[in-house]
Amino acid sequence: MTFFPGCDILAPNIQRSDLNYEMNVFLLSDFLKRSASDYPDKAALHFGDDSYSYGRIYRYSRNFAGFMAKRGLKKGDRVITYLENNPETVISIFGTLLAGGAFSVVNQTIKSNKFLYILKNCSPEFIVTDSTKTEMLEKLKTQIDLPPIITIDDNPGWALQFQDIMNEDSELPNLRIIDLDLAAIIYTSGSTGDPKGVTLSHRNMVTAARSITQYLENVTSDIILDVLPLSFDYGLYQVLTAFLFSGTVVLEKKFGYPFKLVKLIQSKQVTGLPCVPTMMAIFLQMEGLEKKDLSSVRYISNTGAALPPSYIPRLKKIFPNAKIYSMYGLTECKRVAYLSPAMIDKKPDSVGIAMPNTEVYVVDERGDFKERDATGELVVRGSNVMRCYWNDPEGTAKVLKPGRYPWEQVLYTGDLFRIDEGGYLYFRGRLDDIIKCRGERVSPKEIENVLYELKDIIAVRVTPVPDEIMGNAIKAEVVRKQGSDISIDEILRHCRENLEDLMIPRYIEIVEKLPQSESGKILKK
Secondary structure, three states: OEEOOOOOOEEOOOOHHHHHHHHOOOOHHHHHHHHHHHOOOOEEEEEOOEEEEHHHHHHHHHHHHHHHHHOOOOOOOEEEEOOOOOHHHHHHHHHHHHOOOEEEEOOOOOOHHHHHHHHHHHOOOEEEEOHHHHHHHHHHOOOOOOOOEEEOOOOOOOOEEHHHHHOOOOOOOOOOOOOOOEEEEEEEOOOOOOOEEEEEEHHHHHHHHHHHHHHHOOOOOOEEEEOOOOOOHHHHHHHHHHHHOOOEEEEOOOOOOHHHHHHHHHHHOOOEEEEOHHHHHHHHHOOOHHHOOOOOOOEEEEOOOOOOOOHHHHHHHHOOOOEEEEEEOOOOOOOOEEEOHHHOOOOOOOOEEEOOOEEEEEEOOOOOEEOOOEEEEEEEEEOOOOOEEOOOHHHHHHHEEEOOOOOOEEEEEEEEEEEOOOOOEEEEEEOOOOEEEOOEEEOHHHHHHHHHOOOOEEEEEEEEEEEOOOEEEEEEEEEEOOOOOOOHHHHHHHHHHHOOHHHOOOEEEEEOOOOEOOOOOEOOO
């Protein structure tokens, strides 16, 4: 078994003889180096009809790194990958890391104004993209000096060819890189409207990856289906963690056709299925899924939003051999907590305990420390906590604050949690989402969980509506399962039977769909 720094728990399925070997992995790029050395011919990625071995990805990534170093990329320089999910995205990530740079995967659906902000914010040395972005980049050239562009397909005339770079043998630059060096900037939505550049060191990301693979009990035979965008940290870490334990990723461009994904699970014998609740809702709508052989799936993980407890027994029927992990995290620290599958029936509304090598507690409105049996803002400390928001000291100061030791900063999440005597966490909502109704604080999440108990409802959004008497009234928007005719009266009756009077929505609206972020999270604003 392997010992992970700061933990007194040993990961199962790994031999003690591997101890020193595992400890020598300090950098994200070491994930690929070690897997390519140990399993050069093993499939690292399945993408469509093609398969990429670890040896092939390492060779391409090394050539990419050598090219960028020759063109002047220095340690800590940024490289933007502006692509959908594909092998070139993965190669550009590891190629950048091998060259000592920091990668940033930008969602391919981003609008030009936000992309311009990101370009100005992080000043990349290269952009890796494809010809579908040519028109936008041409317009941006009139507003900003663009760095060299590398395209993975047709050359628009002023770009470099990715394929030529990958096929040109290059040596890795001779650099001294340590785990405190910059590895990535992940852009996430900011409260002001501008994206926030979450700045992560190698130590931040390696720590998170090790902890996640420990509690998921990942082994080299695991095959993970990844349909989440690599610009979203949950999708990105499916690749990073798989390369840590030398597993295989079945990479899809997006969550498009659920029947296709079911066939992929069967044909590739997928063992790991990372999901967000909106994906699970679609799976649960599919007729006859219980009759499909999905026995290869040994675990399902959920994050992005809390897993509605009513989903759990239905998922168990469809995936009979799967352990279900309910998890909670933020891009600023990747992961915070997980609920052991052994506890999911006992504490279905909890997101579990702090993951290995991470400590959590809550603070009240005065900032006073509350460790157990209390409700307050969740605070996270650990090596997984980001360094800062890139070029945003004011935004950084709002979330990174002094910890219990003079040298540390801890992450104030902005999320309201209850923590019980056993250290289990219960999400109550964003601090800025809490509804003040009749002078009392109401958690939208509690209402949403009750509405999700209705099998005919697949998506819910609870928000406040200004009210002269109550301060705020509660509105619930719901999306019905296809073919359902459940009425507002039936929904309201269920709420009256299961909610306190204060929490019963005053307004209920049936809608066709709700707005979602790129990660599948229902947007509240």
